[in-house]
Amino acid sequence: MTNKYRKVAYYPGCALEGSGHAYHRSTKALGKALGLDLVEVKNWNCCGAMEAKNIDPKLQTYLSSRVMSIAAGEMGFDTVMAPCNGCYHNLKKAEYDLAHDPASVEVVEKLARKGGHEPYRSGSLETIHALDWIKEAIGEDGIRSRVKKSLAGIRIANYYGCLYTRPRHIFPEKDKGPGSESTAKPHFMDDILRAAGAEIVEFPLKTACCGGAHTLSDSDTSTKLVLNILEAAEMCGADIIATECPTCHSGLEMHQVRAEKNFGRKTAVKMLYFTQLLGIALGLPPRRLGVQENVSDARALLEAKGLA
Amino acid sequence: MPIHEKSLIRPENLVTHDQLVLDGVDVSGHWSTFIQPRALTDYNERLQEEIAALDGGENIHRCWQCGSCTNACTVNAINPDFNPRYWIYLIRLGMEAELVRDKDIIWQCVSCHKCTYACPRDVVPEGVMKATAHWLALNGHTPKSPAAHFDEVFTSQIVATGRIEEGRVIRQFFDRTGQPLKQDWLLEMARRLLAKLPLTLMIKMGLAAVFRPRTRRWGKVRAALAQHLAEHERNARSAGTARAAAGAPMKGSEG
Numbered sequence: 001m002t003n004k005y006r007k008v009a010y011y012p013g014c015a016l017e018g019s020g021h022a023y024h025r026s027t028k029a030l031g032k033a034l035g036l037d038l039v040e041v042k043n044w045n046c047c048g049a050m051e052a053k054n055i056d057p058k059l060q061t062y063l064s065s066r067v068m069s070i071a072a073g074e075m076g077f078d079t080v081m082a083p084c085n086g087c088y089h090n091l092k093k094a095e096y097d098l099a100h101d102p103a104s105v106e107v108v109e110k111l112a113r114k115g116g117h118e119p120y121r122s123g124s125l126e127t128i129h130a131l132d133w134i135k136e137a138i139g140e141d142g143i144r145s146r147v148k149k150s151l152a153g154i155r156i157a158n159y160y161g162c163l164y165t166r167p168r169h170i171f172p173e174k175d176k177g178p179g180s181e182s183t184a185k186p187h188f189m190d191d192i193l194r195a196a197g198a199e200i201v202e203f204p205l206k207t208a209c210c211g212g213a214h215t216l217s218d219s220d221t222s223t224k225l226v227l228n229i230l231e232a233a234e235m236c237g238a239d240i241i242a243t244e245c246p247t248c249h250s251g252l253e254m255h256q257v258r259a260e261k262n263f264g265r266k267t268a269v270k271m272l273y274f275t276q277l278l279g280i281a282l283g284l285p286p287r288r289l290g291v292q293e294n295v296s297d298a299r300a301l302l303e304a305k306g307l308a
Numbered sequence: 309m310p311i312h313e314k315s316l317i318r319p320e321n322l323v324t325h326d327q328l329v330l331d332g333v334d335v336s337g338h339w340s341t342f343i344q345p346r347a348l349t350d351y352n353e354r355l356q357e358e359i360a361a362l363d364g365g366e367n368i369h370r371c372w373q374c375g376s377c378t379n380a381c382t383v384n385a386i387n388p389d390f391n392p393r394y395w396i397y398l399i400r401l402g403m404e405a406e407l408v409r410d411k412d413i414i415w416q417c418v419s420c421h422k423c424t425y426a427c428p429r430d431v432v433p434e435g436v437m438k439a440t441a442h443w444l445a446l447n448g449h450t451p452k453s454p455a456a457h458f459d460e461v462f463t464s465q466i467v468a469t470g471r472i473e474e475g476r477v478i479r480q481f482f483d484r485t486g487q488p489l490k491q492d493w494l495l496e497m498a499r500r501l502l503a504k505l506p507l508t509l510m511i512k513m514g515l516a517a518v519f520r521p522r523t524r525r526w527g528k529v530r531a532a533l534a535q536h537l538a539e540h541e542r543n544a545r546s547a548g549t550a551r552a553a554a555g556a557p558m559k560g561s562e563g
Binding site: 014015017018019036043044046048049050051052054055056057058059061063066090107110111114115116117162163165166167168183208209211212213214216217221222224227253254257258260261262292293295299 | 363364376382383386416418420421422424425432436453454455456457458459460462463466470471472473474475478481482485492493495497500504506513521523524525526529530531532533535537538540
């Protein structure tokens, strides 16, 4: 356990106030249980998600930079933690673009001036994911020493999605050898949940795409992609798919229902946020982790394993 | 000999004579199958330039046709006609008519960035797909795609309030694309959610739908973004339709 990341700025983002509420709840409950301070970014705005960039990539850069400007400038933090892959990716992308592309800097400075706030300057803030936060601040040993209800007997497929590792150039700290995260075969969630006692199954679709960007605008494509992920996880022997992104999570849940209703393909695997699984292992009551809010209802499975 | 690559050739370009004798040899039926020769004359030599001028298309000139993008592509795995490598090839040669044949699927790129991850030349094929879809709509080849409608609904909400309220995005999107909200699977989702959600959270979500979540001190930002986006759209329109501006015949303009 290190002193790093013990107090960070917290950027929940729009999804965590809506469909990803259980992720918000379980992340905050984890912070509290582990003695890690999360200070929500004041007056934050949407990072641009997966849509703003299709209207104008620099609009997304500006939106993300405003959040970073508040966290670094107004609040004086050097680290911001975003649990959502979309937010995390967009802040990383803005950091990269503002360090490498003068045209992006020009647009961000112009919009910040007109918007009445300080522009974000690249290099003043480190953006991390909830996985980095737990892995660095608590670590596997820290988790092992705190486990009250081991996840032993639960077989988990870890699903990381697209935006946590791609494109690789915006994640300069990854692929740096032992200890660092891998963009081809990410393992931070595997490490964390294995330390909590779970059996991690070999899952080749860790970074496959769930079609989240077109979940409503091209639903059949999304359903096919999700069904592939769900069926592969079942074939790998998983009871649960652990997630670390609200868009992936609700996409898997939504298209599991849609695959059943529209394609007649039923799958039994359940989805839980990794923060919910870790919280359960630390002995937190499932209700406080929002387990009952998930569409994919894992309560019966958890009860059968003596975890709820 | 039968042509093994028949599946790669469009049926209208294959010719078979039911009755044909050549030099006294009967080659009737599939023995006489051959590929229709054709000459292409309708190149749009500014195609690459126009697409490179749109957001995401900037690096298209770097492509050396290795095919890593198509090999990595998520959508290609479920629809072999979705072929970024091929479209980049057509654009670079200026084969507009061939590109337009696939106009109805190019927008389906899911932005998983696997192509960009695999590309050895930093072409950013994902960006090229977005630029190409944008170009097709700007030049009147396609109506606005469902994805473009979704992007617009979503972005206009961010500009208006700084934040997204998912329920409102879904309602506006279904309304704009003429889809009913009462679809079997959506009702099933709602049923499963409502059966379990704690009352306090339901009240909170209901309130968010009425009193939209807003970012404070957003007024000046809203005005700045609205002005910026209007300028950006004007620039894209003139850059992405350079040939139209130069007076060449067009297939109509965006509706």
